[in-house]
Amino acid sequence: MKFVKPPRLKEGDTVAVLSPSRGLPSRYPQVYELGLRNLEAKFGLEVKEFPTAREDKDVLYNNPGMRAEDVNAAFRDKAVNGVIASIGGDESIRILPYLDSKIIRANPKVLMGFSDITTLTTYVNQLGLVTFNGPMVMAGFSQIDSLPTGFTEHIRQILFGFEPPYEYATFDFYSEGYPEWAEEENLGRVNPPKMISGWNWLQDGSLVRGELFGGCADVLEWLKGTEFWPRSDFWQGKILFLETSEEVPGPLRVKRWLRSYGIQGVFEKIGGILFGRARGYTDAQKRELDEAIVSVVAGEFGKPELPVVTNMDFGHTDPQFIMPLGARAEIDSKNRRFRLLESPVE
Template structure:
């Protein structure tokens, strides 16, 4: 895998909008996120799409792709972070300059609809990052616990070689209305985090991380941007549901499709992010669906499956580096990243 160079304070990050033009509608939320990135020590360059009109962005996927291409081509840019998710970034993939991206590996992070880009870049051979966006994650950074802030800065700047994925004591689901400027940087009341659930599997296994938002991945299936069969060998697939809260029955259909594609026969494990907006009963039903489809319908009862992890559409978020070796230890109930996500160069 092509790893991005290690990040340092003073490095320059490009901020851009490959999906929804949220900053044009909620500039106060966006500017708080930019301010927090600068407070971490980054130099932030706002690309044209970062604050472009949301309607104009929707109608111009080529413009959004151009910002991506330009950011990878610009030698002064050390990394790229998306402003927010959305629902149609899949439309920009045909306009991505694949050779340009492959020849200029850089830190690229986003989540939700940015799954189209993180997974595509990973298929091109790059390590990419599923993690906080400017408006959803960095804007609220000061509302999160000190332990999370230490984790995030440590991940970004220390490039640890190997470490156990942390479990944070509390989590937040959603944000107070962004229409109210006084809610800038705020999160909803915390809930107790009881930690991940190892719902099936035993022993120790490992594989390269790959995945993202399950609804977004559905938009890629059947296209030339979907992985070929051999790509799935020994991967650790991670999935999370969006704030749209898809019904458990719908998730069952999507999982069944992975089974029919032969994915569960090839991968090493499945990690599932904490679902946003689900009741405890719905969370339990989702976990039952995971075992029903993977174990009973497709006979993979030994495949490790871990749920309620700290990534996806609840906060704070773990950074999930696609292409990096992840170890699942079902006996000790631990997850470890086994290598640095960054190069030493």
């Protein structure tokens, strides 16, 4: 499958903001509105709010078709250049049967979110389009002034275009979660910063290149066994990236999830595995997770030569790398380097 890249964003472009998952903008409007202002002020984008954006959370929960129609409408709208989710949740999988694959496939544009939005980025990627696992309005854009300045430039490079290759580099610090949103003084803030210890290269292999695929591991589990899960031949040559949610699934659970990839033959086909920084883990749990990954990939499925890197800067900690599903990337174990070989936008 050759993935179609969306047009690159430019200052003055319009991005649709909608709520395909949980309706938190109606509960925390100040957090949501700060994210909108930052999209406009930091990147020169125009924001077009779609009907679900501020809809009540119970209304959204009871109407998955309504949420899907906003996605369809955003892709149908010729004035819209990108689609960014307001926030995640835990049941956006319910909107997938209502999505219009023909409309979406015919109108490639930047689509970005993470966590529960993994269902949507996966669905659209399986239609043959490049999608983006990255920050959302209320989780990333709202807090951008509390994060390293390099994060703003990173977003601009990935979504507005760069001259390849693009080498990913760790940020100055990271943070896990946000102080209570209901308290006005916490607006735009993140929890206390933590030092970055670097990536863990668990298994070295040859230099590998392939198209990225992945997202929140918890959410991908819900897609397994459905018509929306990738076919067996899809995995050939891919680089799989996974990260865990704020619900902090333990190393044993992740180990069991990985076994299901192994039994599907995924480890025989892919070029490498990348893991995002595990939010909420102690140092001991992080070591246990690394051991669990190696025990499954190398021990149970006999792939000690498969490159595996963990503790990377994507997922449920801030700031996070934008990971474009369908873009060609490279893992260079010898030089401890991960980079994009092509711009994910045209």
